[in-house]
Amino acid sequence: MADPRRYFDEIELGEEYESPGRTVTEADVVMFAGLSGDYNVLHTDAEFMKTTIFGERIAHGLLCLAIQSGLFSRATAPYATLAFGGLRWKFKLPVKIGDTIRLRAKVIEKKDLDKPDRGLVTLERTILNQRDEIVQQGQTDLVVQKRS
Amino acid sequence: MTAARTYFEDIVVDRVQLTPAITVTEAHVAMYQGLTREVPLESSDVPDVLPLCMAIGLGWRVKDPPMVVQAFVGLDWKVMKELRVGDTMHSRSRIVSKRALRDGGLVVDERTILDQHGEVVQQGKFTFLVAKRQKEASA
Numbered sequence A: 001m002a003d004p005r006r007y008f009d010e011i012e013l014g015e016e017y018e019s020p021g022r023t024v025t026e027a028d029v030v031m032f033a034g035l036s037g038d039y040n041v042l043h044t045d046a047e048f049m050k051t052t053i054f055g056e057r058i059a060h061g062l063l064c065l066a067i068q069s070g071l072f073s074r075a076t077a078p079y080a081t082l083a084f085g086g087l088r089w090k091f092k093l094p095v096k097i098g099d100t101i102r103l104r105a106k107v108i109e110k111k112d113l114d115k116p117d118r119g120l121v122t123l124e125r126t127i128l129n130q131r132d133e134i135v136q137q138g139q140t141d142l143v144v145q146k147r148s
Numbered sequence B: 001m002t003a004a005r006t007y008f009e010d011i012v013v014d015r016v017q018l019t020p021a022i023t024v025t026e027a028h029v030a031m032y033q034g035l036t037r038e039v040p041l042e043s044s045d046v047p048d049v050l051p052l053c054m055a056i057g058l059g060w061r062v063k064d065p066p067m068v069v070q071a072f073v074g075l076d077w078k079v080m081k082e083l084r085v086g087d088t089m090h091s092r093s094r095i096v097s098k099r100a101l102r103d104g105g106l107v108v109d110e111r112t113i114l115d116q117h118g119e120v121v122q123q124g125k126f127t128f129l130v131a132k133r134q135k136e137a138s139a
Helices: A026-036 A046-050 A061-075 B026-036 B049-058 B133-138
Strands: A016-018 A081-091 A100-112 A118-128 A134-145 B016-018 B069-079 B088-100 B105-114 B120-130
Touching: A016 A061, A026 A061, A026 B026, A026 B049, A061 A100, A061 A118, A061 A134, A061 B026, A061 B049, A061 B069, B026 B049, B049 B088, B049 B105, B049 B120, B088 B120
Parallel strands: none
Antiparallel strands: A016 A100, A081 A134, A081 B069, A100 A118, A118 A134, B016 B088, B069 B120, B088 B105, B105 B120
16 A cells, blocks of 8 residues: 655645644533643633633643644645654634634745754644634644655 | 632742653543544654643642643743653653733743653743732732
8 A cells, every 4th residue: 555644855845734623612621621630720610711801711722732733634644754843832812612723734944854864844833713813823843754 | 718829929930840740541642632633653652742731730730839820822842752651751840930021920931741760751841921919919
């Protein structure tokens, strides 16, 4: 069977992808609180949150960051990724229960690494909500295998 | 009586805190994958963002009262080493800097995830917007 993964050599600077949307539900927020252990009132106390500028519980920033990571795999064919290097990220707007988010990603840099069999691909990733507002944005570094 | 909390004014630069440890299990990975659909790399069995998510929860399980975080502003993060199912991670936090704003203040918290051998797995900086005491009192 043909290898569906895309190698460093095949990924082009400026390529852009957009994922399907994903509605962030109360169940997502509750599950993420249980999984991560982050029970901060921002995400778990509906009554307290009525008294804040948000007016209601908001999704964990890291939940949306984790969801976009999954959305990336639904936006494009998988890369031949050897390692995840890191990220630089800004949380710009809250995501509320019932909001629908999607990911837009663009290849903004490709760099050779010391080891000749791999290169670094930097993607700019933008999470948008149903009103096309930018809720999170940042850059992620992936170490991707070369074909040759 | 309200629970004790740490406001912007109470935060001490260079203060280091260690969290309890947690063993990363198949159950964590299964739940995480169901929730996010993030696929681990071929070489690994733990998706890379999962330890980061677990580190933020561990961050609340320290001796100091919880910081009154109003927003998570940003994140600068590096992955040094893969974590595997069965590894036991804990995290270390060090306050790098604080800067007062009109409402609240920005706090930069360096977090390091370590495994059971004391090796650094992931490391980076969280920026939080933390409430000031006065504002809360007069609200």
